[in-house]
Amino acid sequence: MDTIIIYEQEESELTIYSIYQRDHHVKQLDAIIDACCTAETQTINFAFSPEAEQATYSLYKEDDDITLMVTKELIDLFSDQKTMVASLSHT
DSSP states (O other): OOEEEEEEEETTEEEEEEEEESSTTSOOHHHHHHHHOOTTOOEEEESSOOOOTTOOOEEOOOSSOOOOOOOGGGHHHHHTSSOOOOGGGOO
16 A cells, blocks of 8 residues: 554554555545454544545544644634644644
8 A cells, every 4th residue: 555554453443543555546545444453443433634525523532631723714613623733743
C-alpha cells in the first residue's frame, strides 16, 4: 500500500495515531484499518481527523489537559468535535 501506519492495539481497542501514504490522493482507509485490526479489535480510535466521508468514528482523546487557542473564525471548525489537531503534533 506504500503506507506507514503508526498505531497501537491494546486489548480490544485500536488507536491509529497517524497514516502516511506515498500518494495521499489514494483513499484506502478501509484497507489500512483491516491491516491493523486483530480478531479482538472492537473499537477503533483516530488520533487525527480522518478523511472519511461515510464512516462513523471516534476521535482519540488523551488524558492530558491541552488547550488549543483559536480565533473566532476557527471556533466552528473545532466545535463539532470532528476536527482535531493530530496527537503526534503535540510536544
